[in-house]
Amino acid sequence: MVRKSILLASCFLVAAQAKDYHTKVVILGGGVSGISAALNLTASGISDFMMVEARDILGGRAQNAPFADINVELGCNWVQGLGTNPINQLALKYNLSTTFSDSADVVWYNESGKYDGTATYNKLDADFTKVLDIGMEKLKSNLVDVSGRVSLDLAGWHPKTPEDEAAEYYFWDWEFGEDPEASSTVFAAVNDYWTYNSFGPGSDGNNYVLDNRGFSRIFIEESKKVFKQNDKRLLLGTTVTKIEYNNKGVTVHTKNGDRIYAEYALSTFSVGVLQHKDVEWSPALPDWKLEGIYGFHMATYTKIFLNFPYQFWDDTQFVVWADPDRRGYLNAWQNLNAPGYLPKNTSTNIFFATVTQDLSYEMEAKTNEEVQAELMAVLRKMYGNDIPEPTEIMFPRWHNNPLFRGSYSNWPIGESDEHHANMKASLHNRVFFSGEAMSEEYYGFLQGAWFTGAKAASDITRCMKHKCPSSEYYPEIKNADIKASIVRRGFLDTLQ
Template identity: 35%
Template structure:
């Protein structure tokens, strides 16, 4: 109730007042508690350790490190439930995650979306003619270029942000037919986990990940898992045994943080099992989805400007459903990796990938759903999801195809430790809100992919955000530079 009253009062005044933390006396070598052992938490911990702040304690709610980078066994295969691609490869700048993947020699495959015009299926009746599909794809490309130009113009003239959908309306073309909606989904939802009507134009067109690091993306299909990159970072500062297993006592698993008490003199962190930890500072790397729930209680409550910043961001849900079959019945070979299903209901099992290159002979398909469809599917039995997916496949390939023998439906939204897969910048969020969401509150610091100005939603965003947030803390501890200034909106 206290949060609601604070926010209502704030909105009523229509003024956001930010009071950055003042410089404070700090211990020479304070203990830092890091909440969460995903990529951003581990990256922050390593940065602190490299700077000499080795008196750290990492509290992880689950029984592993990696967070939303998580492999699992599916029908004898190692597949990724969460992050699956290294996105942004082949440009002038090196994506730090791609550099790690190369050092680890992870098994990766470039994702090829060519020939999509030959692989778009009607709701009923098989493939669209290539000529018809090409017209719709060309129009979508033209719309994307138009939106990018509008975005550049808005930024140059310091005008307010609009949605991707608004930019489509400016061009007088809103995708409405099944094929147009499927291609629109492929263009936007498949990347951002939310539809154009709620997605920021200025933060997505053009997209910094591809502009800075390159247009290529690589699918990770390695038995060691994508999480190997998190372990790669962790093992640079956490001790291991001879077998390479992390044994460092500064990492504690199965520690669900439920309360953070903070004052000018330090922090007290409580966990679900009744443990209590005291430290000089705390770095919170929980997802923005978790911060929007009551899992972690802050005492005193976070200030209104911080709460509002957290609540302004969206937590997307991106669900990769794996299906295994007794034999292959779909086209394979060059130019067949991805195919679209067009349905009158936008986002209904639209994006398919056959994984013959990634898992030869495994007869596995991957279908991606997002947003409301993800939430709907998480609330029904997997058997119903399989039945729906099979109905879609039979619409595409005929009634005589075999039944799937196995299905894997990740449920990130239902998981109280994540509440989704990655953040999406909504309309109107600018540098001002970005500074607020990453700003510390006294001795409480924040990190995560959602605090990355240009790379939110990506693994490299989480990694770079951890470094950025840790450096803010290092400046406070070592240089007594504890003020964090938020520039006025629009500057």
């Protein structure tokens, strides 16, 4: 009886603490896209909005953590696409510390030791340019898309050895987060073109962020233009559990029992979160939207940081391991002690591996000690048995984290432009969607999140002025060529 009374008292306490909020617009998520939307709503003279963020800090997947006497980036780490790219402009505005990232500054190892992989790398570099040309030609001629594997083959790239596969992983998977078999050629070409050619002179480049304040600092500083200290419109540490919507408005339910009543909502949830159904939708998302969401991919890209008593590895920015048995196994290593990176510090000697896709899932399921043992086994194959054990290890578990369910999106083979339009289309012009995955040009990049947040804010502003833009979506996506082929071959007759 006492226990029952305690439970009842706890329920009453939660109910008493729960709050109801009323606002014009609610932004769900305090990442880059949400911050961009808040800035644009404010610039349009709209201040009656709220932002709900599950973490106790803004920034989304722009996250850093203390490690080996510095802060390292767990999430996004590069300014990719320079020039007038708004992310690059913010980095310049806030004097973010960066350095040029040169993937050609690399040494190669296999079971026999160091080998010369320059010729293989250069051939793959040239063949990848052909892949992009193939993608652009298919786009211009309205030809069917093919996977990255097909286009690599058409370009003349045929990996036959573990060393070939190591170069391919370093060139493809390490960039897209998934292998060539999973990736679209057409949209890889679109994505590359817009990222490295659309921001004017000098836009073709990557800068690695080394700022101890964290990459997120530039976004947090921008958010201060909107949210003042202790701003009641900002709900940190608040997890969304359910979204009810109709053609009149939206009700957002939170884990602590709060309800937010809004005329409009902006979902900035990652496509991974949408796929995992970590948030309940009422009514359920329509079939046409689910097809687009599930057709897209949320890649997982995991950096596993090791700190050592001293540096025993090469001075190049990158090191590639060609595993004899498994393509991509602990393939890409990065040296934060490289010239131009971290200042010399006797307690900070960071060498880290990046894993993606299935290997990321495997590592996330293991303990830190088990992961460290795997990494050290590879390092001893490269540098001998006398190397020291690391003093620290750290890595994020992006895939298993219910707030993210992955690192960034990748356009897969089979996802059509119409499917993507469905994924980002609004519901009743009441619920809008933004985030890097919702950008056709810049998916997978921070600027994709930035631009889609601004676009969603513009659409909501127009709706508030009773001038809603038409929402492009496709309740049925038909394939005339396939239908014609089926008819021509008499398949429909046999089915009838």
